[in-house]
Amino acid sequence: MEARETNDEVKDVEFYEFKKLKTLNLADNNFDKGILKSLVAFPTLRSLDLGFNPIKGDLDDKVLSDLSKLEVLHLTNAGLNGILPNQGLCKMKQLKELYLSFNNLRGTLDACLDNLTSFRSLDVSFNYLSGNVTPFLAQLTSIEFVCIEFNNFEDIFSFNSFAKHSNLKRLFIGNMKVETENPPWVASFQLEELRMCGCELNLQAEIPTFLSNQTSLRGLDLSRNNLVGKFPSWLLMNNPNLEQLYLFDNSFTGPFELPFDKNHRMDQMTKLSIRNNKLQGELPNNVGFFFPxxxxxxxxxxxxxxxxxxxxGEMSNLMQLILGNNNFSGNVPEYILNRCFSLQILMMENNQINGSLLSTIRKLKLTFLAASRNNIEGAITDEWCQHELLMLDISYNKFSGVLPSCFKMPGYLFLQGNNFTGTIPELFMSNHYGASAIDFSDNKFTGTIPDSVYKLWSLRFLLLAGNHLQGQISSQICQLKYINILDLSQNNFSGSIPACFSNISFGNVTIPFYATDREKPFSPLPLVVMQLITKNLHLSFGSDRFQLLSELDLSCNQLTGEIPHELGDLHGLHSLNLSHNHLNGLIPESFQKLQNIESLDISNNNLSGQIPLQLQDLHYLAVFNVSYNNLSGRALEKGQFCTFDGSSYKGNPYLTWDTCKSESSKPPLRPTHLPDEVEEENSEIDFNVFCWSFATCYVMVIVALVTLLWFNPYCWRMWFYFVEVCLRKCFGQFLHG
Structure with a gap:
């Protein structure tokens, strides 16, 4: 009995101490909205962090009223929606810091919030707030941190509302209409950090003049504002303690000039981005000394x-050197790279760089290497095997030789457009189970697809086009269930198309949404870019857009048999190309289920029968080609099919079509194969007579053919089409090589 009383006394003491709790951090857990009501039991609570919890739903004014003694409230990325609870917030008289970013809150910032005289920090970024925010902020003269970027504020935000804010240190605005000059005002503050990106500035895209008096900046982001003029080197001179400067995605022109005075160095600068402007000339020779x-x-x-x-080479701390898409020339800068001991990311694609990467690879510990579209030569030797790269892109250079079996598979590997030979080694594929993309297109690889490829379960892109690979397409390839793009075109694959392709997603995957996805305006350019040819267009796609692509290309091979009807189950597929093979049978009616298909090419095969009427339901179809088959009947005439001309159907002697603008029905003509004096006649062939005369004897067939060709111009045209089809079937791979 005494022991029980003692335990109860201990619990009472613990609960009493718990009730005096002032700071509570429950961030990044799995609490729901119910946690807010239970917090009433802690009357002394002053700081509460519930960020990154699935609170969800709207914020109750009553709950906030019960927490009226809070000084700090964090609800970042908590799934909140509904109207901003102004009334509840206005009762929190002691509130100093409020963080509500990355939610789905709507409404306006109410005027009653002006009474929060102790306010120091406000972050409501990445919501859907509206209205005019200028009058509200003008009253918060004691505020130090303001972050209101990426909402739906309609009115122009005026900088003169901060004229009396002498304590303002950090200001983040974005995706807003901004007035920086009028009416005239003088800044009473010294900012430490300013982020103003993606804004529509009033003063014809010039840098705001108030920045000329700011001398304490440590971080400055003026990206995506369409700013013009010369590079503002005065920003560097005025702010010697600047650590981060982002001026990317603007329109600065002229040379990138830096002061040549050796006494002026930016010793604190760690990040500099001038990407995607119109700067020209050479990079300053003193860039390494100025930013040590x-x-x-x-x-x-x-x-x-x-x-x-x-x-x-003097930048011993340099971790990322990104110089792609310029006109740099000369050899690979080995002297520089050998001294940048910390370098992890090297990107110099789309330049005019020569030489070899071998010595560079030996001494660096890179994780990302992009050097595509240069004139670099050499081979991937055993020295490359010491690296565990996340991305390697050396496409469209002059590399050659055989891939070493010890080479470790990166997550993204692009070798297309070189002269690599030999087979693809088994061990080459087995070292990295996190592989996402492989592109070996346009090389000289031989043999078959290694079995170890099929074990890369995370693979999203497999492009092997334009090589000399052969053999049947193994059904094991269907183990790659998350493939978005599979391109095996322009090889020598034979056999039938695996029906199990329907087990592959080909883009039919729901991509989860995260609130932080809305921060893409601040994201750098994707480090991984894929070059693809789809719908006859050469396109580039960054890694942030990969999930939007889906394509199956088996064209220009030696495939036989019928098209599996299971391909109709690839609901997410955007492009399907089975052309230039030896496929026969009918066009599957199941293709009507390809509701997202944009390009369908099954030309240059031996397909027969009619075009299924159900294909009229393919509303997104932009490219359609069934030419050079044995199709018959009439082509489709509704929906998207009104946009296709004779090039989609030519080479099918028994197929007729109408255009949507004309009532005439005629097969495609080859005027260059016909005499000028022959007149067009729309007569029908008597197929029974033709078949009977062909079955009698060889002589009678010749006589019948000569007779028909002499008297009937239409049959003459059919004969030339027959000859053309035979030539394409027998020598198609040479005609389209």
């Missing part, structure tokens, strides 16, 4: 030329 501690340098997508400055 730089960790990230992104000068890609400009018009820089000349050699890469040797002073970059």
């Amino acid at each position: 501690r730089l960790e990230v340098l992104d000068a890609s997508h400009n018009k820089f030329d000349g050699p890469i400055p040797a002073s970059i």
